Amino acid sequence: MPYVAITYDIKSGCEDEVAEVFADFQRPKSAVVPDGGRILATAVFIRDATLVRFIEYEGDLDAVARFMAMQPGVREVERKLAPFLNNPRDTGTVEGFVRTFRASMLRCITQFAVPRAA
Template identity: 40%
Template sequence: MQRYAITFRVRPGTEDQVKDLLANYDPPAWETPDGTRLLGTSIFIKDGVVVRMMEIDGNLPSVMAHLAAQPSIRELERRLDEFLLEPRDLSTPQGAQAFFRGAMMEHVTTRVATFEARS
């Protein structure tokens, strides 16, 4: 499993509208045609900063292409555009790649608890 996160800013005073959009969109299909699986997503917001985290099993470029083609995600991203502090262009593969390159957070570490079996 791999974890990825992107971050972007929204205009001051729009946080409640953004929270509503991000909490209430239809989820995408969880598996891509090549078998990569989107295991889960989490979204955080504070002081106009949004962090979208996803866990996948497989290939990140495959998930990104898959999500870009999902109708519910396309609609969500279109509706989010009006609230963004910095404009973006997701209408072309080049624009989407540029946005994600700039928005992708650097993964520093993941720690997972391990437990010994009890008798």
């Protein structure tokens, strides 16, 4: 399965406040992406001024990003994170979210996974 990691440039010293934002995160009711694919897993990591959201998915990455852009929980997290960001993120529209998502991606160097049972 492919993975993607996106970064957020957080104001230093706000790690605990940012962790609280994600503590109340509401997952989508379904992991199925209507345009094809699924979000299999997510994880969020923070250290100092860097926050990384890690996503394991199936299907088209742009479809996954569009799906995420429309999820109430994701929109709420983006709204709550805004005061803690060093640089504003244009995530108020689906197009802005996808553009910001793409611009925030870390370059993948390698991916390894143990084969999963069907």
